[in-house]
Structure formats: C-alpha cells, structure tokens
Amino acid sequence: MNHFEVRDGELACEGVPLSRIAEAVGTPVYVYSTATLERHFTVFRDAMAGLGRGEPLIAYAVKANSNLSVLKTLADLGAGADTVSEGEVRRALAAGVPPERIVLSGVGKTSAELAFAIDVGVAEINVESEPELERLARIAADKGARAQIAIRVNPDVSAGGHAKIATGKADNKFGVSMAEAERLYARASNNAGLRPVGVACHIGSQITSLEPLEAAFGKMRALVERLRAEGLAVDRLDLGGGLGVPYFNQPEPPAPSDFAAMIRRTLGDLDVGLAFEPGRVIAANAGVLVSRVIHVHDRPEGQRFLVLDAAMNDLIRPAMYDAYHDIQPVRPPAADAAVEAYDVVGPVCETGDTFARGRPLPRLASGDLVAFMSAGAYGATMGSEYNTRPLAPEVLVRGDQYAVVRPRPTYEEMLAREPLAPWL
Numbered sequence: 001m002n003h004f005e006v007r008d009g010e011l012a013c014e015g016v017p018l019s020r021i022a023e024a025v026g027t028p029v030y031v032y033s034t035a036t037l038e039r040h041f042t043v044f045r046d047a048m049a050g051l052g053r054g055e056p057l058i059a060y061a062v063k064a065n066s067n068l069s070v071l072k073t074l075a076d077l078g079a080g081a082d083t084v085s086e087g088e089v090r091r092a093l094a095a096g097v098p099p100e101r102i103v104l105s106g107v108g109k110t111s112a113e114l115a116f117a118i119d120v121g122v123a124e125i126n127v128e129s130e131p132e133l134e135r136l137a138r139i140a141a142d143k144g145a146r147a148q149i150a151i152r153v154n155p156d157v158s159a160g161g162h163a164k165i166a167t168g169k170a171d172n173k174f175g176v177s178m179a180e181a182e183r184l185y186a187r188a189s190n191n192a193g194l195r196p197v198g199v200a201c202h203i204g205s206q207i208t209s210l211e212p213l214e215a216a217f218g219k220m221r222a223l224v225e226r227l228r229a230e231g232l233a234v235d236r237l238d239l240g241g242g243l244g245v246p247y248f249n250q251p252e253p254p255a256p257s258d259f260a261a262m263i264r265r266t267l268g269d270l271d272v273g274l275a276f277e278p279g280r281v282i283a284a285n286a287g288v289l290v291s292r293v294i295h296v297h298d299r300p301e302g303q304r305f306l307v308l309d310a311a312m313n314d315l316i317r318p319a320m321y322d323a324y325h326d327i328q329p330v331r332p333p334a335a336d337a338a339v340e341a342y343d344v345v346g347p348v349c350e351t352g353d354t355f356a357r358g359r360p361l362p363r364l365a366s367g368d369l370v371a372f373m374s375a376g377a378y379g380a381t382m383g384s385e386y387n388t389r390p391l392a393p394e395v396l397v398r399g400d401q402y403a404v405v406r407p408r409p410t411y412e413e414m415l416a417r418e419p420l421a422p423w424l
C-alpha cells in the first residue's frame with residue numbers, strides 16, 4: 001500500500017502532483033510520501049506489538065533511506081535506528097532518536113566509531129568478530145565504561161534474493177558461527193568493559209519467503225537456550241531486517257502480520273526482548289524517482305532507447321543488483337494507446353547505465369515525465385556524483401504540502417569541495 005496514485009489525470013504523491021514538484025525542483029528528483037512511511041512503520045510496529053518481553057525495539061535500518069526528515073518522521077512514531085557507521089549514528093541522533101533505541105552493526109567498525117558509540121550510550125553494539133570484541137573491550141576499559149553488546153551470529157541459511165545482499169550464509173563476511181557466538185558471549189560476560197545483552201542475526205535483504213527466516217530464528221532460539229543453560233543472561237534477541245517488498249514482477253512477499261505469526265510460533269514462549277531492524281519494508285514503496293525523458297533514440301536497426309535524465313548514479317539498483325523497478329509515465333496514456341518496447345537508459349558513459357531492456361511502455365516523447373516506483377529504499381542513499389552529476393534532490397510530501405529536504409547541490413558547491421593542491 002502506498003500513496004502514489006493517479007489523481008486528476010496524473011500521478012500524484014498524496015495530494016501533490018509529481019509534475020508540480022518536477023517543475024519547481026527539477027529532475028531527477030526523489031519524492032517521498034509521509035503517509036506511506038507512517039503507515040508502513042505503524043503496520044510493522046502494530047504487528048510486532050506484544051511479541052516477546054516488553055515492547056519490541058523497532059530499529060529502522062537507516063541505510064535504506066537516511067534523509068533526516070525521513071528519520072524524524074519515523075522517530076516521532078517511536079522508531080529506533082539500526083546504524084552501520086558513526087555517520088548514521090549521528091544522523092539518528094540529529095533526527096531525535098534516543099541513544100537507547102540505537103543499534104550499531106557492521107563488520108568493520110573502526111576504533112573511533114566504537115568509542116563514539118560508547119560515549120553516546122547506544123542500546124547495543126552488535127559485535128561481529130572476535131578481534132572486534134577484543135578491541136571494543138579495550139576501548140571500553142580505557143574509558144572505564146561498560147559497552148552493551150550483542151553478538152551477531154551468522155545462522156548459515158540461504159535467504160534467496162540477490163547474492164550481493166545475502167548475508168546469512170557461512171561464507172558471507174557477517175557475524176560469527178553459532179559455536180563461536182557461545183564462546184564469545186561467555187567471554188564477554190567475564191569482561192569488565194562489556195555487558196552482553198543479547199544475540200543478533202540479519203540474514204539478508206529482499207527476502208520474499210518466511211522459510212529462511214524461520215530456519216534462522218529456530219537456530220537463534222536454540223542458541224539463547226544453550227546460553228541460558230550455561231547460566232548466562234540473555235535479555236534481547238535482535239532478529240534483523242530483510243523483509244522484502246513487491247517490486248511489481250515478483251512473488252508477493254509475506255506481510256508483517258504473517259511474519260509476526262511465524263515469530264509467535266517460533267519464539268513465542270522464549271521470554272526475551274525482541275528487536276527488529278526493518279529498512280526496505282518501511283521505505284521502499286514510500287518513494288519514487290521522477291525523471292524526464294531527454295529524447296527517444298530510434299535506431300534504424302530497430303532498437304529503441306528511452307534516454308532519461310536519471311542515471312545509475314541516481315538509482316544504482318538495476319545496474320548493481322539487476323533490480324526491477326516499475327516505470328510509470330507521470331501522465332498515464334489513454335487506455336488504447338500504443339505500447340512500445342524500450343531500452344530505458346541514462347546518460348552515464350557506461351553500458352551498465354541501463355534501467356531496463358525491452359520494457360513495454362506507452363509511447364513517450366522528449367519532455368515527458370516518468371516515475372521509478374519503489375525507489376524509496378537504497379535509492380538516494382546509494383547515489384553518487386559519478387560523471388559530475390549533482391546528487392538528485394529529495395522532497396518529502398505530507399498531504400498537499402511538500403518540502404525540499406535535500407536540495408540539489410549547485411555546480412559551484414560541488415567544485416568548491418575540491419581545493420586545488422597548493423603547488424598547482
């Protein structure tokens with residue numbers, strides 16, 4: 001469910017026509033719906049309510065969409081933040097997420113980042129390896145502090161989805177094995193600088209079946225029981241993120257309510273506080289990337305290119321993960337309009353800068369607007385200025401108002417970031 005619908009003959013975000021934003025802000029531009037963000041978060045939160053000991057911590061995965069206004073929208077509803085860098089912790093704090101709802105994950109946290117997280121007093125630092133555990137213990141001891149940690153476990157299950165976003169197989173770089181987790185948890189319990197509060201897993205992203213999640217959660221349950229049998233306290237089980245979203249041509253992913261029913265079945269009687277780290281399922285369908293057609297290039301040989309002003313630097317998912325995004329004309333054609341097959345491409349000097357091949361679309365012409373649907377997660381956050389193309393601006397809509405929540409940088413600003421070497 002999202003709030004991008006045709007109104008008065010054109011695609012709108014809530015009460016604002018996308019063409020109005022495109023005129024005022026220019027293209028390409030990301031547009032986010034407050035109502036969709038709020039709806040997705042509350043549906044998820046309400047589905048998980050009552051599961052486990054106390055209220056679950058819903059730590060929104062900041063990397064999916066880290067715009068401060070998006071974070072603040074979610075923080076105002078009680079969202080925590082799952083972060084993977086000091087920068088993301090700083091964003092979460094700036095958006096008003098209290099430290100006791102911030103989780104710091106990541107395979108390669110620097111010592112500076114760990115020290116920062118201790119100083120801030122985050123809820124949980126998810127430790128992903130033995131060297132990290134040792135380093136964190138030393139840093140905390142030097143500060144006379146006690147870092148709250150969870151051990152990130154790699155439950156060795158295949159989550160399906162694209163290989164680049166699967167994280168839960170034994171040969172992925174994330175987390176430690178079950179056996180290692182037991183050993184490290186016991187060690188941490190005897191360390192003055194560490195307070196182990198629980199165990200964590202996150203097996204991948206864009207997961208469209210509950211089976212791998214259920215398999216992982218079953219293993220996590222067994223781990224909690226083994227740790228407790230050894231006399232170790234386990235207060236929190238962090239189940240990660242990863243729930244998939246419908247990108248139009250894929251099987252319908254499980255709803256949060258199905259996910260919650262599975263958790264009740266698998267973990268219902270475990271008496272442990274639960275944490276979740278949803279990213280994509282909150283943000284993906286809350287955003288679109290609006291782009292203008294530069295021109296249509298018809299090759300005499302028959303290929304037809306739709307050349308857009310958006311490119312792989314704005315939305316890299318198709319190039320990087322072969323991801324599918326539905327592309328909708330902002331002004332829908334008449335029902336009987338001709339449909340043509342287009343190779344949809346951007347202006348970047350790489351063949352990889354292709355959004356879709358042979359995509360059936362109504363006939364489009366120079367100046368028309370199109371919207372890449374489901375671009376609210378891993379869209380703007382993965383943007384770059386490759387080819388010295390300014391970062392696409394971000395706009396947040398609420399009802400019939402909108403605000404530019406990250407302006408497009410000017411060329412002057414972009415060039416001013418690079419002082420010339422003094423000898424030049």
Ligand SMILES: *Cc1c(COP(=O)(O)O)cnc(C)c1O
Pocket residue numbers: 061063064082084105106202204205206240241242243277278279280281
């Ligand atoms: C990326 C990530 C998430 C969020 O994944 P989604 O698929 O967006 O829900 C959660 N936890 C960790 C540790 C991550 O790295």
